[in-house]
Amino acid sequence: MNSLNLFFLLLIHTLISLILAIFTVILLLKKIERKNSFEVLKNIFILFVLIFLIPVGGYFIIPFYFLILFPKKGISLPNYSELPIKDITMEKIKAKPRKFGEAALIQFVKQKKLTNENFMLVISKFIHPLTVKAMKKAFASTNDEVRLYAFAVISKYENEINEKIEMLKQKLEKVKTEEEKGDIYYELANLYWDMYYLGIIDKELENFVLKETEFYIEKALEITDNPEICFLAGKIYLKKSQMELAEKFLEEAFRKGSKNLKSKVAPYLAEIYFKKKNFSKVKKLFSIVELPLQPDVCFMKKFWSGDTQ
CATH class of the missing domain: 1.25.40 (Serine Threonine Protein Phosphatase 5, Tetratricopeptide repeat)
Structure with missing residues:
Protein backbone atom coordinates (compact mmCIF):
# COMPACT_ATOMS: atom_id res chain seq x y z
CA MET A 1 0.00 0.00 0.00
CA ASN A 2 2.85 2.35 0.90
CA SER A 3 4.59 1.50 -2.36
CA LEU A 4 1.41 2.33 -4.25
CA ASN A 5 1.08 5.70 -2.47
CA LEU A 6 4.72 6.47 -3.18
CA PHE A 7 4.20 5.66 -6.88
CA PHE A 8 1.17 7.97 -7.08
CA LEU A 9 3.09 10.77 -5.30
CA LEU A 10 5.99 10.43 -7.75
CA LEU A 11 3.58 10.39 -10.68
CA ILE A 12 1.77 13.51 -9.44
CA HIS A 13 5.12 15.21 -8.70
CA THR A 14 6.35 14.37 -12.22
CA LEU A 15 3.19 15.71 -13.86
CA ILE A 16 3.26 18.92 -11.80
CA SER A 17 6.97 19.40 -12.59
CA LEU A 18 6.35 18.88 -16.32
CA ILE A 19 3.32 21.20 -16.39
CA LEU A 20 5.20 23.93 -14.48
CA ALA A 21 8.21 23.53 -16.78
CA ILE A 22 6.05 23.87 -19.92
CA PHE A 23 4.11 26.81 -18.48
CA THR A 24 7.29 28.61 -17.39
CA VAL A 25 8.96 28.15 -20.81
CA ILE A 26 5.86 29.49 -22.58
CA LEU A 27 6.11 32.65 -20.48
CA LEU A 28 9.87 32.72 -21.01
CA LEU A 29 9.51 32.83 -24.80
CA LYS A 30 9.24 36.61 -24.56
CA LYS A 31 12.70 36.73 -23.02
CA ILE A 32 14.40 34.12 -25.17
CA GLU A 33 15.83 35.44 -28.44
CA ARG A 34 16.14 32.11 -30.24
CA LYS A 35 12.75 30.44 -30.40
CA ASN A 36 13.34 27.31 -32.46
CA SER A 37 11.84 24.02 -31.34
CA PHE A 38 15.15 22.60 -30.12
CA GLU A 39 15.71 25.55 -27.77
CA VAL A 40 12.15 25.29 -26.42
CA LEU A 41 12.45 21.54 -25.72
CA LYS A 42 15.87 22.00 -24.14
CA ASN A 43 14.53 24.66 -21.76
CA ILE A 44 11.51 22.52 -20.85
CA PHE A 45 13.80 19.58 -20.03
CA ILE A 46 16.18 21.68 -17.88
CA LEU A 47 13.33 23.25 -15.93
CA PHE A 48 11.60 19.90 -15.50
CA VAL A 49 14.76 18.35 -14.00
CA LEU A 50 15.33 21.30 -11.65
CA ILE A 51 11.72 21.33 -10.41
CA PHE A 52 11.61 17.53 -10.10
CA LEU A 53 14.83 17.40 -8.04
CA ILE A 54 13.57 20.04 -5.57
CA PRO A 55 10.24 18.68 -4.31
CA VAL A 56 7.55 21.21 -3.28
CA GLY A 57 10.01 24.14 -2.97
CA GLY A 58 10.90 23.81 -6.63
CA TYR A 59 7.26 24.47 -7.56
CA PHE A 60 7.65 28.09 -6.44
CA ILE A 61 11.38 28.89 -6.38
CA ILE A 62 12.35 27.77 -9.92
CA PRO A 63 9.47 29.43 -11.87
CA PHE A 64 9.87 32.58 -9.75
CA TYR A 65 13.61 32.79 -10.52
CA PHE A 66 13.25 32.23 -14.25
CA LEU A 67 10.24 34.49 -14.72
CA ILE A 68 11.28 37.40 -12.48
CA LEU A 69 15.06 37.31 -12.17
CA PHE A 70 16.01 35.70 -15.49
CA PRO A 71 17.73 38.44 -17.56
CA LYS A 72 16.79 39.22 -21.16
CA LYS A 73 19.29 37.72 -23.57
CA GLY A 74 18.46 40.18 -26.34
CA ILE A 75 15.77 42.07 -28.12
CA SER A 76 14.20 40.41 -31.11
CA LEU A 77 14.00 42.69 -34.14
CA PRO A 78 10.64 42.90 -35.91
CA ASN A 79 10.46 41.32 -39.35
CA TYR A 80 9.80 44.34 -41.51
CA SER A 81 8.77 43.66 -45.09
CA GLU A 82 10.55 46.88 -46.01
CA LEU A 83 13.08 49.10 -44.25
CA PRO A 84 11.41 51.81 -42.10
CA ILE A 85 13.58 54.70 -43.33
CA LYS A 86 11.57 57.33 -41.45
CA ASP A 87 12.08 55.52 -38.14
CA ILE A 88 15.80 55.13 -38.80
CA THR A 89 16.34 58.78 -39.75
CA MET A 90 14.46 59.93 -36.64
CA GLU A 91 16.60 57.71 -34.42
CA LYS A 92 19.08 59.60 -32.24
CA ILE A 93 22.44 58.17 -33.18
CA LYS A 94 25.56 59.31 -31.38
CA ALA A 95 28.33 60.07 -33.84
CA LYS A 96 31.73 61.60 -33.37
CA PRO A 97 31.63 65.13 -34.84
CA ARG A 98 33.94 65.92 -37.76
CA LYS A 99 36.75 68.38 -37.25
CA PHE A 100 36.19 69.90 -40.69
CA GLY A 101 32.99 70.01 -42.74
CA GLU A 102 32.80 70.62 -46.50
CA ALA A 103 32.31 74.37 -46.09
CA ALA A 104 35.21 74.58 -43.64
CA LEU A 105 37.51 72.82 -46.10
CA ILE A 106 36.65 75.31 -48.84
CA GLN A 107 37.32 78.23 -46.50
CA PHE A 108 40.68 76.78 -45.46
CA VAL A 109 41.70 76.25 -49.08
CA LYS A 110 40.90 79.89 -49.88
CA GLN A 111 43.18 81.17 -47.14
CA LYS A 112 46.41 82.84 -48.27
CA LYS A 113 48.46 81.10 -45.57
CA LEU A 114 47.93 77.60 -44.22
CA THR A 115 49.35 76.82 -40.81
CA ASN A 116 46.86 74.27 -39.43
CA GLU A 117 48.51 70.82 -39.18
CA ASN A 118 45.20 69.00 -38.66
CA PHE A 119 43.76 70.56 -41.80
CA MET A 120 46.79 69.46 -43.81
CA LEU A 121 46.34 65.89 -42.61
CA VAL A 122 42.67 65.93 -43.61
CA ILE A 123 43.05 67.34 -47.13
CA SER A 124 46.00 65.06 -47.95
CA LYS A 125 43.50 62.19 -48.11
CA PHE A 126 41.65 63.83 -51.01
CA ILE A 127 43.32 64.16 -54.42
CA HIS A 128 41.68 67.18 -56.02
CA PRO A 129 42.91 70.39 -57.74
CA LEU A 130 41.74 72.43 -54.72
CA THR A 131 43.62 70.29 -52.19
CA VAL A 132 46.77 70.30 -54.35
CA LYS A 133 46.50 74.08 -54.62
CA ALA A 134 46.18 74.31 -50.84
CA MET A 135 49.23 72.10 -50.37
CA LYS A 136 51.25 74.33 -52.68
CA LYS A 137 50.19 77.36 -50.67
CA ALA A 138 51.63 75.63 -47.62
CA PHE A 139 55.09 75.66 -49.26
CA ALA A 140 55.36 79.27 -48.06
CA SER A 141 54.34 78.44 -44.50
CA THR A 142 56.62 79.54 -41.68
CA ASN A 143 55.67 76.36 -39.83
CA ASP A 144 58.39 73.82 -40.71
CA GLU A 145 56.14 70.81 -40.09
CA VAL A 146 53.38 72.13 -42.35
CA ARG A 147 55.82 73.10 -45.12
CA LEU A 148 57.70 69.78 -45.09
CA TYR A 149 54.47 67.77 -44.95
CA ALA A 150 53.09 69.68 -47.96
CA PHE A 151 56.28 68.99 -49.94
CA ALA A 152 56.08 65.29 -49.00
CA VAL A 153 52.43 64.95 -50.11
CA ILE A 154 52.94 66.68 -53.48
CA SER A 155 56.12 64.65 -54.13
CA LYS A 156 54.22 61.47 -53.30
CA TYR A 157 51.44 62.29 -55.80
CA GLU A 158 53.95 63.15 -58.51
CA ASN A 159 56.14 60.10 -57.91
CA GLU A 160 53.18 57.72 -57.97
CA ILE A 161 52.04 59.05 -61.36
CA ASN A 162 55.58 59.05 -62.79
CA GLU A 163 56.12 55.44 -61.67
CA LYS A 164 52.88 54.37 -63.38
CA ILE A 165 53.89 56.21 -66.57
CA GLU A 166 57.29 54.52 -66.61
CA MET A 167 55.73 51.10 -65.99
CA LEU A 168 53.24 51.58 -68.86
CA LYS A 169 55.97 52.72 -71.27
CA GLN A 170 57.93 49.57 -70.50
CA LYS A 171 54.80 47.47 -70.96
CA LEU A 172 54.14 49.22 -74.30
CA GLU A 173 57.36 47.82 -75.72
CA LYS A 174 56.27 44.24 -75.00
CA VAL A 175 52.62 44.19 -76.13
CA LYS A 176 51.81 42.87 -79.59
CA THR A 177 48.13 43.50 -80.29
CA GLU A 178 46.79 46.88 -81.38
CA GLU A 179 43.97 46.66 -78.85
CA GLU A 180 46.46 46.39 -75.96
CA LYS A 181 48.47 49.30 -77.35
CA GLY A 182 45.31 51.40 -77.58
CA ASP A 183 44.51 50.72 -73.92
CA ILE A 184 48.04 51.68 -72.82
CA TYR A 185 48.01 54.88 -74.91
CA TYR A 186 44.73 55.83 -73.25
CA GLU A 187 46.08 55.10 -69.75
CA LEU A 188 49.21 57.14 -70.46
CA ALA A 189 47.11 60.05 -71.72
CA ASN A 190 44.98 59.81 -68.58
CA LEU A 191 48.01 59.92 -66.29
CA TYR A 192 49.51 62.94 -68.04
CA TRP A 193 46.11 64.62 -67.93
CA ASP A 194 45.88 63.95 -64.17
CA MET A 195 49.25 65.64 -63.66
CA TYR A 196 48.04 68.68 -65.58
CA TYR A 197 44.48 68.78 -64.22
CA LEU A 198 45.46 68.34 -60.57
CA GLY A 199 48.17 70.99 -60.87
CA ILE A 200 50.86 68.75 -59.41
CA ILE A 201 53.53 69.86 -61.89
CA ASP A 202 55.29 73.23 -62.03
CA LYS A 203 54.03 75.93 -64.40
CA GLU A 204 57.11 75.49 -66.62
CA LEU A 205 56.15 71.88 -67.35
CA GLU A 206 52.46 72.41 -68.07
CA ASN A 207 52.84 72.83 -71.85
CA PHE A 208 55.07 69.77 -72.10
CA VAL A 209 52.64 67.59 -70.10
CA LEU A 210 49.66 68.82 -72.13
CA LYS A 211 51.51 67.99 -75.36
CA GLU A 212 52.28 64.49 -74.04
CA THR A 213 48.60 64.05 -73.16
CA GLU A 214 47.59 65.10 -76.66
CA PHE A 215 50.22 62.85 -78.25
CA TYR A 216 49.04 59.70 -76.47
CA ILE A 217 45.34 60.44 -76.90
CA GLU A 218 45.89 60.83 -80.67
CA LYS A 219 47.75 57.51 -80.72
CA ALA A 220 44.83 55.88 -78.88
CA LEU A 221 42.29 57.41 -81.29
CA GLU A 222 44.17 55.90 -84.24
CA ILE A 223 43.34 52.46 -82.84
CA THR A 224 39.92 52.87 -81.22
Missing part, protein backbone atom coordinates in the same frame (compact mmCIF):
# COMPACT_ATOMS: atom_id res chain seq x y z
CA ASP A 225 37.07 55.36 -80.91
CA ASN A 226 36.07 54.25 -77.42
CA PRO A 227 33.71 56.91 -75.92
CA GLU A 228 35.90 57.26 -72.80
CA ILE A 229 38.88 58.11 -75.05
CA CYS A 230 36.75 60.58 -77.01
CA PHE A 231 35.69 62.19 -73.74
CA LEU A 232 39.30 62.68 -72.63
CA ALA A 233 40.22 64.02 -76.09
CA GLY A 234 37.33 66.50 -75.86
CA LYS A 235 38.52 67.75 -72.45
CA ILE A 236 42.09 68.18 -73.73
CA TYR A 237 41.05 70.15 -76.81
CA LEU A 238 38.65 72.25 -74.74
CA LYS A 239 41.52 73.14 -72.42
CA LYS A 240 43.58 74.13 -75.47
CA SER A 241 40.66 76.27 -76.71
CA GLN A 242 40.35 74.17 -79.88
CA MET A 243 36.56 74.33 -79.79
CA GLU A 244 35.77 72.55 -83.05
CA LEU A 245 37.84 69.49 -82.17
CA ALA A 246 36.55 69.53 -78.59
CA GLU A 247 32.94 69.66 -79.78
CA LYS A 248 33.53 66.84 -82.28
CA PHE A 249 34.95 64.42 -79.71
CA LEU A 250 32.58 65.36 -76.90
CA GLU A 251 29.57 64.86 -79.17
CA GLU A 252 30.91 61.44 -80.16
CA ALA A 253 31.46 60.52 -76.50
CA PHE A 254 27.94 61.70 -75.66
CA ARG A 255 26.40 59.77 -78.56
CA LYS A 256 28.21 56.47 -77.88
CA GLY A 257 28.60 56.66 -74.11
CA SER A 258 26.60 55.09 -71.29
CA LYS A 259 24.04 57.03 -69.21
CA ASN A 260 26.70 57.73 -66.60
CA LEU A 261 29.19 58.97 -69.20
CA LYS A 262 26.54 61.18 -70.81
CA SER A 263 26.02 63.00 -67.49
CA LYS A 264 29.80 63.54 -67.26
CA VAL A 265 30.14 64.81 -70.83
CA ALA A 266 27.08 67.10 -70.68
CA PRO A 267 28.66 70.03 -68.72
CA TYR A 268 31.66 70.22 -71.09
CA LEU A 269 29.50 70.06 -74.19
CA ALA A 270 27.09 72.59 -72.71
CA GLU A 271 30.02 74.96 -72.12
CA ILE A 272 30.90 74.86 -75.84
CA TYR A 273 27.28 75.40 -76.94
CA PHE A 274 26.90 78.22 -74.45
CA LYS A 275 30.05 79.99 -75.66
CA LYS A 276 28.69 79.70 -79.20
CA LYS A 277 25.39 81.13 -77.92
CA ASN A 278 23.60 78.05 -79.19
CA PHE A 279 21.17 77.93 -76.27
CA SER A 280 18.68 75.64 -78.00
CA LYS A 281 21.36 72.94 -78.17
CA VAL A 282 22.10 73.37 -74.46
CA LYS A 283 18.43 72.90 -73.65
CA LYS A 284 18.15 69.86 -75.91
CA LEU A 285 21.32 68.38 -74.41
CA PHE A 286 19.98 68.44 -70.86
CA SER A 287 16.60 67.13 -71.98
CA ILE A 288 18.40 63.96 -73.15
CA VAL A 289 20.44 63.51 -69.97
CA GLU A 290 18.58 61.45 -67.39
CA LEU A 291 18.46 62.81 -63.83
CA PRO A 292 22.14 62.54 -62.84
CA LEU A 293 23.68 61.87 -59.44
CA GLN A 294 26.19 64.74 -59.70
CA PRO A 295 24.64 67.76 -57.90
CA ASP A 296 26.07 70.35 -60.33
CA VAL A 297 24.81 68.48 -63.41
CA CYS A 298 21.45 67.92 -61.71
CA PHE A 299 21.15 71.68 -61.14
CA MET A 300 22.02 72.41 -64.79
CA LYS A 301 19.40 69.95 -66.00
CA LYS A 302 16.72 71.47 -63.78
CA PHE A 303 17.69 75.01 -64.80
CA TRP A 304 17.61 74.35 -68.56
CA SER A 305 14.45 72.24 -68.37
CA GLY A 306 12.67 75.00 -66.44
CA ASP A 307 12.14 72.80 -63.35
CA THR A 308 11.96 75.19 -60.37
CA GLN A 309 11.20 72.50 -57.77
Whole structure:
Protein backbone atom coordinates (compact mmCIF):
# COMPACT_ATOMS: atom_id res chain seq x y z
CA MET A 1 0.00 0.00 0.00
CA ASN A 2 2.85 2.35 0.90
CA SER A 3 4.59 1.50 -2.36
CA LEU A 4 1.41 2.33 -4.25
CA ASN A 5 1.08 5.70 -2.47
CA LEU A 6 4.72 6.47 -3.18
CA PHE A 7 4.20 5.66 -6.88
CA PHE A 8 1.17 7.97 -7.08
CA LEU A 9 3.09 10.77 -5.30
CA LEU A 10 5.99 10.43 -7.75
CA LEU A 11 3.58 10.39 -10.68
CA ILE A 12 1.77 13.51 -9.44
CA HIS A 13 5.12 15.21 -8.70
CA THR A 14 6.35 14.37 -12.22
CA LEU A 15 3.19 15.71 -13.86
CA ILE A 16 3.26 18.92 -11.80
CA SER A 17 6.97 19.40 -12.59
CA LEU A 18 6.35 18.88 -16.32
CA ILE A 19 3.32 21.20 -16.39
CA LEU A 20 5.20 23.93 -14.48
CA ALA A 21 8.21 23.53 -16.78
CA ILE A 22 6.05 23.87 -19.92
CA PHE A 23 4.11 26.81 -18.48
CA THR A 24 7.29 28.61 -17.39
CA VAL A 25 8.96 28.15 -20.81
CA ILE A 26 5.86 29.49 -22.58
CA LEU A 27 6.11 32.65 -20.48
CA LEU A 28 9.87 32.72 -21.01
CA LEU A 29 9.51 32.83 -24.80
CA LYS A 30 9.24 36.61 -24.56
CA LYS A 31 12.70 36.73 -23.02
CA ILE A 32 14.40 34.12 -25.17
CA GLU A 33 15.83 35.44 -28.44
CA ARG A 34 16.14 32.11 -30.24
CA LYS A 35 12.75 30.44 -30.40
CA ASN A 36 13.34 27.31 -32.46
CA SER A 37 11.84 24.02 -31.34
CA PHE A 38 15.15 22.60 -30.12
CA GLU A 39 15.71 25.55 -27.77
CA VAL A 40 12.15 25.29 -26.42
CA LEU A 41 12.45 21.54 -25.72
CA LYS A 42 15.87 22.00 -24.14
CA ASN A 43 14.53 24.66 -21.76
CA ILE A 44 11.51 22.52 -20.85
CA PHE A 45 13.80 19.58 -20.03
CA ILE A 46 16.18 21.68 -17.88
CA LEU A 47 13.33 23.25 -15.93
CA PHE A 48 11.60 19.90 -15.50
CA VAL A 49 14.76 18.35 -14.00
CA LEU A 50 15.33 21.30 -11.65
CA ILE A 51 11.72 21.33 -10.41
CA PHE A 52 11.61 17.53 -10.10
CA LEU A 53 14.83 17.40 -8.04
CA ILE A 54 13.57 20.04 -5.57
CA PRO A 55 10.24 18.68 -4.31
CA VAL A 56 7.55 21.21 -3.28
CA GLY A 57 10.01 24.14 -2.97
CA GLY A 58 10.90 23.81 -6.63
CA TYR A 59 7.26 24.47 -7.56
CA PHE A 60 7.65 28.09 -6.44
CA ILE A 61 11.38 28.89 -6.38
CA ILE A 62 12.35 27.77 -9.92
CA PRO A 63 9.47 29.43 -11.87
CA PHE A 64 9.87 32.58 -9.75
CA TYR A 65 13.61 32.79 -10.52
CA PHE A 66 13.25 32.23 -14.25
CA LEU A 67 10.24 34.49 -14.72
CA ILE A 68 11.28 37.40 -12.48
CA LEU A 69 15.06 37.31 -12.17
CA PHE A 70 16.01 35.70 -15.49
CA PRO A 71 17.73 38.44 -17.56
CA LYS A 72 16.79 39.22 -21.16
CA LYS A 73 19.29 37.72 -23.57
CA GLY A 74 18.46 40.18 -26.34
CA ILE A 75 15.77 42.07 -28.12
CA SER A 76 14.20 40.41 -31.11
CA LEU A 77 14.00 42.69 -34.14
CA PRO A 78 10.64 42.90 -35.91
CA ASN A 79 10.46 41.32 -39.35
CA TYR A 80 9.80 44.34 -41.51
CA SER A 81 8.77 43.66 -45.09
CA GLU A 82 10.55 46.88 -46.01
CA LEU A 83 13.08 49.10 -44.25
CA PRO A 84 11.41 51.81 -42.10
CA ILE A 85 13.58 54.70 -43.33
CA LYS A 86 11.57 57.33 -41.45
CA ASP A 87 12.08 55.52 -38.14
CA ILE A 88 15.80 55.13 -38.80
CA THR A 89 16.34 58.78 -39.75
CA MET A 90 14.46 59.93 -36.64
CA GLU A 91 16.60 57.71 -34.42
CA LYS A 92 19.08 59.60 -32.24
CA ILE A 93 22.44 58.17 -33.18
CA LYS A 94 25.56 59.31 -31.38
CA ALA A 95 28.33 60.07 -33.84
CA LYS A 96 31.73 61.60 -33.37
CA PRO A 97 31.63 65.13 -34.84
CA ARG A 98 33.94 65.92 -37.76
CA LYS A 99 36.75 68.38 -37.25
CA PHE A 100 36.19 69.90 -40.69
CA GLY A 101 32.99 70.01 -42.74
CA GLU A 102 32.80 70.62 -46.50
CA ALA A 103 32.31 74.37 -46.09
CA ALA A 104 35.21 74.58 -43.64
CA LEU A 105 37.51 72.82 -46.10
CA ILE A 106 36.65 75.31 -48.84
CA GLN A 107 37.32 78.23 -46.50
CA PHE A 108 40.68 76.78 -45.46
CA VAL A 109 41.70 76.25 -49.08
CA LYS A 110 40.90 79.89 -49.88
CA GLN A 111 43.18 81.17 -47.14
CA LYS A 112 46.41 82.84 -48.27
CA LYS A 113 48.46 81.10 -45.57
CA LEU A 114 47.93 77.60 -44.22
CA THR A 115 49.35 76.82 -40.81
CA ASN A 116 46.86 74.27 -39.43
CA GLU A 117 48.51 70.82 -39.18
CA ASN A 118 45.20 69.00 -38.66
CA PHE A 119 43.76 70.56 -41.80
CA MET A 120 46.79 69.46 -43.81
CA LEU A 121 46.34 65.89 -42.61
CA VAL A 122 42.67 65.93 -43.61
CA ILE A 123 43.05 67.34 -47.13
CA SER A 124 46.00 65.06 -47.95
CA LYS A 125 43.50 62.19 -48.11
CA PHE A 126 41.65 63.83 -51.01
CA ILE A 127 43.32 64.16 -54.42
CA HIS A 128 41.68 67.18 -56.02
CA PRO A 129 42.91 70.39 -57.74
CA LEU A 130 41.74 72.43 -54.72
CA THR A 131 43.62 70.29 -52.19
CA VAL A 132 46.77 70.30 -54.35
CA LYS A 133 46.50 74.08 -54.62
CA ALA A 134 46.18 74.31 -50.84
CA MET A 135 49.23 72.10 -50.37
CA LYS A 136 51.25 74.33 -52.68
CA LYS A 137 50.19 77.36 -50.67
CA ALA A 138 51.63 75.63 -47.62
CA PHE A 139 55.09 75.66 -49.26
CA ALA A 140 55.36 79.27 -48.06
CA SER A 141 54.34 78.44 -44.50
CA THR A 142 56.62 79.54 -41.68
CA ASN A 143 55.67 76.36 -39.83
CA ASP A 144 58.39 73.82 -40.71
CA GLU A 145 56.14 70.81 -40.09
CA VAL A 146 53.38 72.13 -42.35
CA ARG A 147 55.82 73.10 -45.12
CA LEU A 148 57.70 69.78 -45.09
CA TYR A 149 54.47 67.77 -44.95
CA ALA A 150 53.09 69.68 -47.96
CA PHE A 151 56.28 68.99 -49.94
CA ALA A 152 56.08 65.29 -49.00
CA VAL A 153 52.43 64.95 -50.11
CA ILE A 154 52.94 66.68 -53.48
CA SER A 155 56.12 64.65 -54.13
CA LYS A 156 54.22 61.47 -53.30
CA TYR A 157 51.44 62.29 -55.80
CA GLU A 158 53.95 63.15 -58.51
CA ASN A 159 56.14 60.10 -57.91
CA GLU A 160 53.18 57.72 -57.97
CA ILE A 161 52.04 59.05 -61.36
CA ASN A 162 55.58 59.05 -62.79
CA GLU A 163 56.12 55.44 -61.67
CA LYS A 164 52.88 54.37 -63.38
CA ILE A 165 53.89 56.21 -66.57
CA GLU A 166 57.29 54.52 -66.61
CA MET A 167 55.73 51.10 -65.99
CA LEU A 168 53.24 51.58 -68.86
CA LYS A 169 55.97 52.72 -71.27
CA GLN A 170 57.93 49.57 -70.50
CA LYS A 171 54.80 47.47 -70.96
CA LEU A 172 54.14 49.22 -74.30
CA GLU A 173 57.36 47.82 -75.72
CA LYS A 174 56.27 44.24 -75.00
CA VAL A 175 52.62 44.19 -76.13
CA LYS A 176 51.81 42.87 -79.59
CA THR A 177 48.13 43.50 -80.29
CA GLU A 178 46.79 46.88 -81.38
CA GLU A 179 43.97 46.66 -78.85
CA GLU A 180 46.46 46.39 -75.96
CA LYS A 181 48.47 49.30 -77.35
CA GLY A 182 45.31 51.40 -77.58
CA ASP A 183 44.51 50.72 -73.92
CA ILE A 184 48.04 51.68 -72.82
CA TYR A 185 48.01 54.88 -74.91
CA TYR A 186 44.73 55.83 -73.25
CA GLU A 187 46.08 55.10 -69.75
CA LEU A 188 49.21 57.14 -70.46
CA ALA A 189 47.11 60.05 -71.72
CA ASN A 190 44.98 59.81 -68.58
CA LEU A 191 48.01 59.92 -66.29
CA TYR A 192 49.51 62.94 -68.04
CA TRP A 193 46.11 64.62 -67.93
CA ASP A 194 45.88 63.95 -64.17
CA MET A 195 49.25 65.64 -63.66
CA TYR A 196 48.04 68.68 -65.58
CA TYR A 197 44.48 68.78 -64.22
CA LEU A 198 45.46 68.34 -60.57
CA GLY A 199 48.17 70.99 -60.87
CA ILE A 200 50.86 68.75 -59.41
CA ILE A 201 53.53 69.86 -61.89
CA ASP A 202 55.29 73.23 -62.03
CA LYS A 203 54.03 75.93 -64.40
CA GLU A 204 57.11 75.49 -66.62
CA LEU A 205 56.15 71.88 -67.35
CA GLU A 206 52.46 72.41 -68.07
CA ASN A 207 52.84 72.83 -71.85
CA PHE A 208 55.07 69.77 -72.10
CA VAL A 209 52.64 67.59 -70.10
CA LEU A 210 49.66 68.82 -72.13
CA LYS A 211 51.51 67.99 -75.36
CA GLU A 212 52.28 64.49 -74.04
CA THR A 213 48.60 64.05 -73.16
CA GLU A 214 47.59 65.10 -76.66
CA PHE A 215 50.22 62.85 -78.25
CA TYR A 216 49.04 59.70 -76.47
CA ILE A 217 45.34 60.44 -76.90
CA GLU A 218 45.89 60.83 -80.67
CA LYS A 219 47.75 57.51 -80.72
CA ALA A 220 44.83 55.88 -78.88
CA LEU A 221 42.29 57.41 -81.29
CA GLU A 222 44.17 55.90 -84.24
CA ILE A 223 43.34 52.46 -82.84
CA THR A 224 39.92 52.87 -81.22
CA ASP A 225 37.07 55.36 -80.91
CA ASN A 226 36.07 54.25 -77.42
CA PRO A 227 33.71 56.91 -75.92
CA GLU A 228 35.90 57.26 -72.80
CA ILE A 229 38.88 58.11 -75.05
CA CYS A 230 36.75 60.58 -77.01
CA PHE A 231 35.69 62.19 -73.74
CA LEU A 232 39.30 62.68 -72.63
CA ALA A 233 40.22 64.02 -76.09
CA GLY A 234 37.33 66.50 -75.86
CA LYS A 235 38.52 67.75 -72.45
CA ILE A 236 42.09 68.18 -73.73
CA TYR A 237 41.05 70.15 -76.81
CA LEU A 238 38.65 72.25 -74.74
CA LYS A 239 41.52 73.14 -72.42
CA LYS A 240 43.58 74.13 -75.47
CA SER A 241 40.66 76.27 -76.71
CA GLN A 242 40.35 74.17 -79.88
CA MET A 243 36.56 74.33 -79.79
CA GLU A 244 35.77 72.55 -83.05
CA LEU A 245 37.84 69.49 -82.17
CA ALA A 246 36.55 69.53 -78.59
CA GLU A 247 32.94 69.66 -79.78
CA LYS A 248 33.53 66.84 -82.28
CA PHE A 249 34.95 64.42 -79.71
CA LEU A 250 32.58 65.36 -76.90
CA GLU A 251 29.57 64.86 -79.17
CA GLU A 252 30.91 61.44 -80.16
CA ALA A 253 31.46 60.52 -76.50
CA PHE A 254 27.94 61.70 -75.66
CA ARG A 255 26.40 59.77 -78.56
CA LYS A 256 28.21 56.47 -77.88
CA GLY A 257 28.60 56.66 -74.11
CA SER A 258 26.60 55.09 -71.29
CA LYS A 259 24.04 57.03 -69.21
CA ASN A 260 26.70 57.73 -66.60
CA LEU A 261 29.19 58.97 -69.20
CA LYS A 262 26.54 61.18 -70.81
CA SER A 263 26.02 63.00 -67.49
CA LYS A 264 29.80 63.54 -67.26
CA VAL A 265 30.14 64.81 -70.83
CA ALA A 266 27.08 67.10 -70.68
CA PRO A 267 28.66 70.03 -68.72
CA TYR A 268 31.66 70.22 -71.09
CA LEU A 269 29.50 70.06 -74.19
CA ALA A 270 27.09 72.59 -72.71
CA GLU A 271 30.02 74.96 -72.12
CA ILE A 272 30.90 74.86 -75.84
CA TYR A 273 27.28 75.40 -76.94
CA PHE A 274 26.90 78.22 -74.45
CA LYS A 275 30.05 79.99 -75.66
CA LYS A 276 28.69 79.70 -79.20
CA LYS A 277 25.39 81.13 -77.92
CA ASN A 278 23.60 78.05 -79.19
CA PHE A 279 21.17 77.93 -76.27
CA SER A 280 18.68 75.64 -78.00
CA LYS A 281 21.36 72.94 -78.17
CA VAL A 282 22.10 73.37 -74.46
CA LYS A 283 18.43 72.90 -73.65
CA LYS A 284 18.15 69.86 -75.91
CA LEU A 285 21.32 68.38 -74.41
CA PHE A 286 19.98 68.44 -70.86
CA SER A 287 16.60 67.13 -71.98
CA ILE A 288 18.40 63.96 -73.15
CA VAL A 289 20.44 63.51 -69.97
CA GLU A 290 18.58 61.45 -67.39
CA LEU A 291 18.46 62.81 -63.83
CA PRO A 292 22.14 62.54 -62.84
CA LEU A 293 23.68 61.87 -59.44
CA GLN A 294 26.19 64.74 -59.70
CA PRO A 295 24.64 67.76 -57.90
CA ASP A 296 26.07 70.35 -60.33
CA VAL A 297 24.81 68.48 -63.41
CA CYS A 298 21.45 67.92 -61.71
CA PHE A 299 21.15 71.68 -61.14
CA MET A 300 22.02 72.41 -64.79
CA LYS A 301 19.40 69.95 -66.00
CA LYS A 302 16.72 71.47 -63.78
CA PHE A 303 17.69 75.01 -64.80
CA TRP A 304 17.61 74.35 -68.56
CA SER A 305 14.45 72.24 -68.37
CA GLY A 306 12.67 75.00 -66.44
CA ASP A 307 12.14 72.80 -63.35
CA THR A 308 11.96 75.19 -60.37
CA GLN A 309 11.20 72.50 -57.77
